[in-house]
Amino acid sequence: MTIPGRRQAVRLPREQRVAEIMRAARAVFVEKGYEEALLSDIAERADVVEGSIYRYFENKRDLLVKVIEDWYEAMLSDYDQQLSGIRGTRNRLRYMVWRHLETVHEEPALCHLMFQIIRSGADYSATAVHELNRKYTHRTLDIVREGIDAGELRGDIPLRLVRDMMYGCVEHRTWAYLRGEGDFDSNHVADAIVDLVLGGLAKAPANQPRDQTIALRLEQAVARLERLDAESAPAVRSSSPSKKRRYLPGRV
Amino acid sequence: MTIPGRRQAVRLPREQRVAEIMRAARAVFVEKGYEEALLSDIAERADVVEGSIYRYFENKRDLLVKVIEDWYEAMLSDYDQQLSGIRGTRNRLRYMVWRHLETVHEEPALCHLMFQIIRSGADYSATAVHELNRKYTHRTLDIVREGIDAGELRGDIPLRLVRDMMYGCVEHRTWAYLRGEGDFDSNHVADAIVDLVLGGLAKAPANQPRDQTIALRLEQAVARLERLDAESAPAVRSSSPSKKRRYLPGRV
């Protein structure tokens, strides 16, 4: 006999319930950020009771980690898919950066969670996200290596430094964007970054002027970027921050 | 008449009490990280009662922000102090990077808090830390600008990109370090970064080989770095993470 007032328990197979909860969690996390997201919100949206979540996830953080992992994995496999159809060191490198920037535009909240919560956690190194990330940056290094082998790039620069610079730069921009300090154009930024890196890396025969196409592209990109910088430069400090789009949920 | 059992209230002038609390807070935050640091811990160490903290600080987060601000301000003023005694674009640029890296070594926990809690907060832009940081990176751009004016550096690169690359790279290394993924040598890394940036930036007369000294320094730095990379490369995944030094307090 069902106790009156006791909610009708809908039984689902494990996988399906896990999927439901993760879908709900992702929505709530995106909407409210980590701290503001309540397990009760998530439970409600997943149409379960709070306690049920603990049958499938260790704790709130674990839930987030799983959500991010899921997203990240799908994303990276798509990266590979696309990349397989792109030829040429420059194009491939550019695609990596461009796609990264696009992702920030498409999923700012998830990116923010990824940076703030996942990647700065003490257990990050043990996370699948870490492994995925490693794989991803390896992909980038592979491209550079191919370029070196093909004789297109200088071989005397530590690969790690190149990678750190590229993604470091990307992330600086990303943070500024996530903070609502100004938008960016993925195409322009990607061009500028790749151009600068290649400009420093490109094998320049000692007594020859730099590759014409590179020099040209560089000029154009730089001109565009300077304009962009001028626009997005904060005219007056603390003018009207409310007008800026923000993607950081939470504290007001 | 004093109610028996009621603690003897030591009255201090505002400034002094604030200083006490901040000293205590800094210690506890450093020791335990943000979430694990309890207001009761801080109160105890500051020899006040929890509620008293709220007389001087909005909330826990505000307390941390003030602590970081304090530290950051002192640090930057010292930067300026030192920098005033250094001549030459390369040396000055190198000092900025080097000092940044050294700071990470000296105060890993505060750096971590700065990155994770402060800089990713929704209110970061309104923070004094943001302003300080802006001032700091401006200093860097000034140096580059001086170099351009002096004819030492190419003038056709967007300054922001240069800055983002330098600090982006620094931060990538920093995070890896904070996560316990391997140490770094501030001197080597600073050399490598500055060399790479200048290698891409340095005005290379079209039909002349690159500046000899730069080329030489580059080679040396690269050699050192390759060695370093080889050493700090994770031999076997998930070998014994317990052996690595970690500077992330918190969750076990």
Added chain:
DNA sequence: GTCGTTGATGAATGATATTTATCAATGACG
């Protein structure tokens, strides 16, 4: 048809940040 296994529940529990109601020293002012 019984019984172990697993999905699911609703109500505790616990840990902490934050508030509130009070209290006492201090010092300015009549």
Added chain:
DNA sequence: CGTCATTGATAAATATCATTCATCAACGAC
């Protein structure tokens, strides 16, 4: 000198959530 507003400080109450617990019911194998 006293009174009284101001400010430093307190102890206890509150509120908010994450997490755990004691039960319960459907399902399926045997």
